[in-house]
Amino acid sequence: MESRGLFCFSALLALPPVSILAQAAVEGRVELPKSHSAPVMAKRYEIVTRGGVLSTEPPVAVVYLEGSFPRSSSVPTKQIVQKNLTFVPSLLPVQVGTKVEFPNLDDTYHSIFSYSPAKRFDLGRYRPEERPIPSEVFDKPGLVTLRCDIHEHMRGLVLVVETPHFVVSDTDGRFRLGGLPPGRHVLKAWVDSKTTREQPVDLKNRATAHVDFP
Amino acid sequence: MIAGSSPKRSDIATFRTKLSTAMMLVVAAITAFGFYLAQRNVARNAERALRQNFQTELSALDKLLELRHAAVTERCQKLAANPRIHAALEDNALDLLYPSAKDELRDLMRDEEASGDQVASTLRAKFYRFLDNHGAVLPPPNPSDVGVLSATTEAELTFKKLPEVQQIGYIANDDSSGDTIQEVTAVPIFSTETGEVISALVLGFRPLELAPLIAATGMRSGVWANGRLHLPSLEKSAQESLVGEITNAFMKSKQLENNFRVTVNGAPHLLFYKRLNPDSLFPPAYEICIYPLAGSIAQLHRLRWQIGFAGGLLLLGGFVASHFIALRFSKPVEQMAVDSEKNRIQRRRAEAALASTSERLERSTRYSADASHQLKSPLTVLRAGLEALLAREDFNPETHEELSTLLHHTHRLSGVIEDLLLLSRMDAGHLRIDSEPVNLSQLVGDWLDDLGALPDSPDVKIEEEIPPDLYVAGEKRYTSLIVQNLLENARKYNREGGRIRVRAKADDSGIVLTVGNTGQSITPDAQAHVFKRFRRASIAGSVAGHGLGLNLARELTRLHGGDLKLVRSENGWTEFELRLRAAQPAVERRGQNV
Numbered sequence: 110m111e112s113r114g115l116f117c118f119s120a121l122l123a124l125p126p127v128s129i130l131a132q133a134a135v136e137g138r139v140e141l142p143k144s145h146s147a148p149v150m151a152k153r154y155e156i157v158t159r160g161g162v163l164s165t166e167p168p169v170a171v172v173y174l175e176g177s178f179p180r181s182s183s184v185p186t187k188q189i190v191q192k193n194l195t196f197v198p199s200l201l202p203v204q205v206g207t208k209v210e211f212p213n214l215d216d217t218y219h220s221i222f223s224y225s226p227a228k229r230f231d232l233g234r235y236r237p238e239e240r241p242i243p244s245e246v247f248d249k250p251g252l253v254t255l256r257c258d259i260h261e262h263m264r265g266l267v268l269v270v271e272t273p274h275f276v277v278s279d280t281d282g283r284f285r286l287g288g289l290p291p292g293r294h295v296l297k298a299w300v301d302s303k304t305t306r307e308q309p310v311d312l313k314n315r316a317t318a319h320v321d322f323p
Numbered sequence: 324m325i326a327g328s329s330p331k332r333s334d335i336a337t338f339r340t341k342l343s344t345a346m347m348l349v350v351a352a353i354t355a356f357g358f359y360l361a362q363r364n365v366a367r368n369a370e371r372a373l374r375q376n377f378q379t380e381l382s383a384l385d386k387l388l389e390l391r392h393a394a395v396t397e398r399c400q401k402l403a404a405n406p407r408i409h410a411a412l413e414d415n416a417l418d419l420l421y422p423s424a425k426d427e428l429r430d431l432m433r434d435e436e437a438s439g440d441q442v443a444s445t446l447r448a449k450f451y452r453f454l455d456n457h458g459a460v461l462p463p464p465n466p467s468d469v470g471v472l473s474a475t476t477e478a479e480l481t482f483k484k485l486p487e488v489q490q491i492g493y494i495a496n497d498d499s500s501g502d503t504i505q506e507v508t509a510v511p512i513f514s515t516e517t518g519e520v521i522s523a524l525v526l527g528f529r530p531l532e533l534a535p536l537i538a539a540t541g542m543r544s545g546v547w548a549n550g551r552l553h554l555p556s557l558e559k560s561a562q563e564s565l566v567g568e569i570t571n572a573f574m575k576s577k578q579l580e581n582n583f584r585v586t587v588n589g590a591p592h593l594l595f596y597k598r599l600n601p602d603s604l605f606p607p608a609y610e611i612c613i614y615p616l617a618g619s620i621a622q623l624h625r626l627r628w629q630i631g632f633a634g635g636l637l638l639l640g641g642f643v644a645s646h647f648i649a650l651r652f653s654k655p656v657e658q659m660a661v662d663s664e665k666n667r668i669q670r671r672r673a674e675a676a677l678a679s680t681s682e683r684l685e686r687s688t689r690y691s692a693d694a695s696h697q698l699k700s701p702l703t704v705l706r707a708g709l710e711a712l713l714a715r716e717d718f719n720p721e722t723h724e725e726l727s728t729l730l731h732h733t734h735r736l737s738g739v740i741e742d743l744l745l746l747s748r749m750d751a752g753h754l755r756i757d758s759e760p761v762n763l764s765q766l767v768g769d770w771l772d773d774l775g776a777l778p779d780s781p782d783v784k785i786e787e788e789i790p791p792d793l794y795v796a797g798e799k800r801y802t803s804l805i806v807q808n809l810l811e812n813a814r815k816y817n818r819e820g821g822r823i824r825v826r827a828k829a830d831d832s833g834i835v836l837t838v839g840n841t842g843q844s845i846t847p848d849a850q851a852h853v854f855k856r857f858r859r860a861s862i863a864g865s866v867a868g869h870g871l872g873l874n875l876a877r878e879l880t881r882l883h884g885g886d887l888k889l890v891r892s893e894n895g896w897t898e899f900e901l902r903l904r905a906a907q908p909a910v911e912r913r914g915q916n917v
Binding site for chain 2: 158159222223224225226229254256257258260261
């Protein structure tokens with residue numbers, strides 16, 4: 110089922126070609142806190158809490174362009190699967206109004222819920238073969254912490270943003286965000302639940318701006 | 324004499340009183356001491372028994388408390404592990420905290436009627452509250468679900484900082500069912516991720532009551548906390564007065580556990596207390612147990628009576644004994660006093676008598692001595708004159724004869740004077756006996772020889788039975804005088820053709836010489852006076868003598884440690900018995916000395 114996760118991710122990366130008319134792009138690097146564990150190649154992140162602050166391990170950042178953009182008529186459905194008693198991906202940025210499905214790929218019950226102010230929901234206990242796949246529409250911006258009532262260690266994060274322009278950096282903090290509308294914007298970088306950095310950015314048509322988050 | 328001894332009697336009475344008083348004091352002291360010991364013993368035993376009871380009940384209570392705490396702790400750990408509680412706390416969804424915990428804590432808040440058994444009821448909470456990470460109470464959305472508390476009571480549950488260990492406290496809850504005290508347990512909730520204290524669960528329980536294990540003790544138990552007493556089995560008024568006493572005691576003593584006496588409803592009680600929540604952040608609370616001392620006091624009363632009774636008996640016995648002892652003691656003392664008084668009087672009398680007697684005696688001896696001397700010198704002159712006249716040739720035979728008779732009388736007179744002198748010396752105590760062995764056999768033999776040679780001796784037959792060499796202890800001339808007196812008497816008072824029998828023998832007590840003679844018997848009246856001076860037997864008129872011989876002989880005999888007595892005088896036979904101490908012959912003694 111790894112291919113499914115990768116598919117999700119490639120779908121996310123495939124966003125810029127959709128708005129091909131928008132010509133601008135931005136790239137750069139977000140300075141991330143040092144990871145304590147060895148870097149993993151697989152794009153799976155654990156959610157860790159340090160002093161009440163949730164972040165990924167290894168650390169990654171979500172870079173997104175602030176501002177209100179016309180909502181595309183069809184927001185694609187996303188998936189966070191429960192596999193090996195973890196959420197995959199453990200950090201998912203979505204645009205407001207995105208429906209996220211939570212398929213259970215384990216052989217046990219899961220009971221996904223969230224008490225986060227951005228989205229409170231409780232899917233209740235369900236089996237792997239539960240159909241339709243339990244899903245939730247995230248209609249408010251903010252950070253949503255996913256938990257499982259049965260497996261207390263399970264954590265997942267859904268970062269709900271207004272904008273359709275967002276990308277997850279690699280573990281070095283490097284990112285590239287294309288297909289952006291030219292103009293003056295604010296570029297934000299979410300690092301952990303308490304830290305979101307921002308930089309003003311002036312996007313030119315057919316040009317790639319360079320923004321670093323120190 | 325009575326008048327003289329009456330002050331002594333009062334002395335005796337005083338002595339008796341003193342003795343009795345002393346004994347009663349001793350008995351009273353013993354009684355008092357016994358009483359003191361018994362009382363102390365009873366009080367100590369009672370206290371020990373009650374303390375034991377208290378400890379037992381407390382340990383039972385402790386077990387229940389431990390059970391409860393363990394259960395609560397486990398519950399809180401579960402809660403802390405509950406993702407929903409975590410989510411509510413960490414995601415700031417506090418409105419969802421109580422609903423999330425509701426299921427988890429449902430069994431703690433069950434209706435009281437639901438379960439009857441004690442262990443379950445000890446786990447039944449009256450209320451619960453969560454504290455936020457600053458130690459303040461998180462307000463429940465629906466208080467009726469988690470137990471209604473007043474704002475002031477709720478405020479008592481807050482901490483300045485969340486505790487890291489379980490805390491036990493006792494708070495008053497005025498709202499529900501009057502003045503009750505709730506046992507409060509605050510259990511920290513640790514984050515499963517960070518290990519930090521993120522919250523605390525505070526549970527309120529009905530305080531565990533000590534079920535009296537021994538109903539007879541009348542024990543009442545309760546809780547004192549923060550200046551308030553919760554002792555449901557005691558009336559309000561009694562509680563109020565007790566609160567003051569207890570609070571004072573706690574102010575004075577910082578001990579975690581002790582006991583003291585209190586008065587409840589006018590009756591003495593022993594109060595035990597023990598700190599229920601040592602080292603707690605909550606205000607100090609104490610388990611209180613009061614035990615009526617009525618039982619031990621009744622026992623003490625009984626004992627007091629018993630001891631009092633025993634003491635009374637002892638006192639009575641002591642009194643009687645002391646009376647008797649005093650009597651026993653005082654009798655000889657009394658007798659002594661009386662006797663000494665009698666003795667004193669008698670002695671005084673005797674002394675007076677003795678003085679007068681000795682004076683008289685001295686006078687008489689002096690008189691007789693003087694008289695003897697006064698008589699002796701003219702007698703000597705007289706005798707010398709008569710002898711000179713007899714020597715002359717110019718007197719006719721008749722005159723010569725008369726002169727000779729006169730001379731003979733001067734000899735007799737001289738003898739009397741000698742005797743008188745001897746007697747007066749004896750009377751004055753001046754006569755000393757130089758004792759030596761005297762051969763009595765020989766002495767008697769010599770005198771018997773002389774007896775026949777006397778000119779005026781009647782014709783008597785002499786029978787003698789004298790073993791040779793009988794020695795007596797005495798001075799020879801006095802012994803000789805005694806023997807001479809006896810033999811001369813036997814001859815003098817004999818009849819013509821009569822006989823004299825002289826016998827001597829040695830027996831256990833000495834030497835006995837018996838001199839018997841025929842002749843007129845001495846009348847029984849005269850027999851009593853035969854040894855008195857100047858008393859002569861009525862027959863003596865015709866016989867020469869002066870009535871001193873027997874007296875002298877007896878006095879001398881007694882001076883020698885012997886005796887002389889008249890054995891019989893009847894039917895013409897008179898017999899005297901002389902008893903003298905035997906002695907070893909001087910020759911033998913000399914031989915021994917060499």
